[in-house]
Amino acid sequence: QVQLVESGGGLVQAGDSLRLSCAASGRTFSSYAMGWFRQAPGKERRFVAATGWSGGNTYYADSVKGRFTISRDNAINTVYLQMNSLKPEDTAVYYCAAERVLGDRVLIDQWSYEYWGQGTQVTVSS
Numbered sequence: 001q002v003q004l005v006e007s008g009g010g011l012v013q014a015g016d017s018l019r020l021s022c023a024a025s026g027r028t029f030s031s032y033a034m035g036w037f038r039q040a041p042g043k044e045r046r047f048v049a050a051t052g053w054s055g056g057n058t059y060y061a062d063s064v065k066g067r068f069t070i071s072r073d074n075a076i077n078t079v080y081l082q083m084n085s086l087k088p089e090d091t092a093v094y095y096c097a098a099e100r101v102l103g104d105r106v107l108i109d110q111w112s113y114e115y116w117g118q119g120t121q122v123t124v125s126s
Contacts, residue, residue, distance in 0.1 A: 002115040003115075004023070004118075005118070006021065007023070009120030009121045009122045011125065012122075013086075014126050018083045018086065019080055022078065022081075022096030023076075024077045024079070029077040031053055031101070032100050032115075033051070033053060033098070033100075033101045033105055033107045034051050034079040034097070034098055035050035035098075035110075036048040036081045036095070036096055037095045038090075038092035038095070040091060041092075045110060047108050048060070049064065049068055049070040051070045051071070053074075053101065058070050064090075067083065068081060069081070083122070093119040094122055095119045097113035097115060097117070098115040
């Protein structure tokens, strides 16, 4: 069982940066693939970024590639999403997700994840 708690959201202006954190409970965090997803008002939840258990294997949605960076610190059971050059279209509730995997796999399908956080709001004004 894994519990996830996101933090770091807020209201920023276009071009600003934010770093989201997702703290996970449990002793086997390093066995979990982690992902970030987002849901804008009136839209479906969409993939943003994902990392395998080592942190060395990552994947990004085209819309955030080059601006966002996912990383993890297995020593403190935390995954991060560094968001730079934010745009108004990045406005959404951001969720982190976890799934125990074999091997250093990246999961980009939300249906592959069993555990979810409660979400943190990111609002980017123009």
